[in-house]
Amino acid sequence: MTNVNSRFKMAFRLPVETGVIALLVVISLWLARTFPSFHTGANISDIFSNCSETGIVAAAMTLVIATGGIDISVGSVVGLCGVILGTLTVNHSWSLYTAIPITILAGAFCGWINGTLISRFKLPPIIATLAMFSAARAGAYVLSGGDSISGLPDALTNLGYGSWMGVPISVWIAGTILVLMGILLKKTRFGRQILSLGGNRVAAQLSGVNIMRTEASVYVISGMMAGLASIIVTARGATAVPDAGQFFELRAITAVVVGGTPVIGGRATMIGTALGLLTMRVVQNGVTLYKKDGMWENLVMAVVLLLAVEVDRWRRTREMKAS
Numbered sequence: 587m588t589n590v591n592s593r594f595k596m597a598f599r600l601p602v603e604t605g606v607i608a609l610l611v612v613i614s615l616w617l618a619r620t621f622p623s624f625h626t627g628a629n630i631s632d633i634f635s636n637c638s639e640t641g642i643v644a645a646a647m648t649l650v651i652a653t654g655g656i657d658i659s660v661g662s663v664v665g666l667c668g669v670i671l672g673t674l675t676v677n678h679s680w681s682l683y684t685a686i687p688i689t690i691l692a693g694a695f696c697g698w699i700n701g702t703l704i705s706r707f708k709l710p711p712i713i714a715t716l717a718m719f720s721a722a723r724a725g726a727y728v729l730s731g732g733d734s735i736s737g738l739p740d741a742l743t744n745l746g747y748g749s750w751m752g753v754p755i756s757v758w759i760a761g762t763i764l765v766l767m768g769i770l771l772k773k774t775r776f777g778r779q780i781l782s783l784g785g786n787r788v789a790a791q792l793s794g795v796n797i798m799r800t801e802a803s804v805y806v807i808s809g810m811m812a813g814l815a816s817i818i819v820t821a822r823g824a825t826a827v828p829d830a831g832q833f834f835e836l837r838a839i840t841a842v843v844v845g846g847t848p849v850i851g852g853r854a855t856m857i858g859t860a861l862g863l864l865t866m867r868v869v870q871n872g873v874t875l876y877k878k879d880g881m882w883e884n885l886v887m888a889v890v891l892l893l894a895v896e897v898d899r900w901r902r903t904r905e906m907k908a909s
Contacts, residue, residue: 602846603858605897609844610865613872621875629871634757637867639664639815639822641760641860644838645767646811648859649804651842652771654784654851655704655711657805659718660812660838663696664831666726667816672735672826675742682741690813696722697809701802719835726828735826746821756818763811768856780804784851833884840891841866848898866890 617624643660650657667689674685696718703714748755771777779800782790791797815834820826845862847854869890870883 602855602901603861606845606858606861606865610861610868613865613868617868617872617875621872624871624875631754633864633867633871635754636870637863638754638756638760639818640834640837640841640867641863642763642811642815642818643808643834644841644859644863645760645764645856646804646808647838648842648845648847648854648856649767649771649780650711650808651839651847651849652780652784652851652854653801653804654787655801655804656839656849657697657700657715657808658712658835658839659696659700659715659722660808660815661831661834661836662719662722662726663693663809663812664816664819664834665828666696666722666729667693667813668820668826668830669726669730669735669828671742671817671820672738673729675739676735676737676826682739686817689817690810693809693811693813693816694806695809696812697806698802700809701805704805705798705801723828726830730826730828732828734828736824738820738824738826742817742821743824744821746818746824756822759814759818763814764856764860771854771856776800776803781852781854784853786852833887836884836887836891837866840887840894843891843898844894846898849895 614624623629643664647657647660670692671685671689674680674688675682680688700711700714700718703709703717704711745755750758771780779790779795782793782795783797783800787797812831812834816831819830823830841862842859843849843862844865845855845858845860847858866887869886873883873886
């Protein structure tokens with residue numbers, strides 16, 4: 587009986603990424619067996635390329651969820667920042683060297699508003715970011731007049747379709763962001779403060795963590811990454827549209843949770859987020875191969891998100907029993 591209990595405990599000491607790796611392998615093998623076109627070089631490149639924008643947002647979302655918070659405004663901020671980029675470069679003929687930093691700063695400003703409302707005025711994250719969700723999308727439509735903005739500089743559109751060493755530039759950017767965020771989370775004092783904030787706020791405050799500054803900072807980072815993602819979205823689409831970034835928040839949150847970061851915070855895995863992104867994109871690719879429309883993709887993501895939350899709760903319950 588002792589040996590059985592020991593094996594039971596060891597099973598729940600496996601890395602949280604183990605489950606998402608197994609899920610990714612199973613889904614990939616199924617699709618490869620069903621659709622020979624799934625494992626072609628072009629399709630695999632498309633899978634990675636289409637992970638890039640969401641990957642940038644999801645990297646920052648991992649930090650937010652690690653604190654026990656959530657940011658549902660990122661999709662709308664992507665739309666607003668894309669319109670800002672298009673307005674500056676097309677309507678005002680600003681150079682990309684000026685327009686791109688301002689676009690990222692605009693995203694950071696939206697994140698700063700979220701962080702201030704949450705950390706200083708104690709609004710629940712879901713309420714504060716829901717307000718920004720509406721305000722940013724409205725701002726995108728007002729600024730663009732409800733129309734798309736075309737005629738973007740060639741240098742910008744080349745960023746969306748360019749590659750280096752055979753890998754799309756957008757994938758390099760997303761990969762770099764994920765690595766940097768992973769280092770920040772696991773190897774820096776700020777990262778430890780983020781995790782302690784999600785684990786036990788009272789203990790974190792008693793240990794000297796500046797709760798307000800740490801909490802506000804993760805939302806600023808989230809806004810900055812939404813601004814950066816908007817640049818890639820705009821470049822890949824060769825047009826700035828006010829409704830860009832729709833469902834980005836659902837995709838990012840799903841990737842983070844599927845990857846093994848619990849929704850209650852206190853623990854996070856950037857590797858898991860990357861694997862969750864890849865898994866969700868493979869699922870979306872499978873929906874496309876089955877010739878279903880985009881609404882099916884959103885339905886599948888919603889179901890996967892609910893299952894991931896339930897699996898996380900089941901795992902934590904079993905961990906408690908095994909300890």
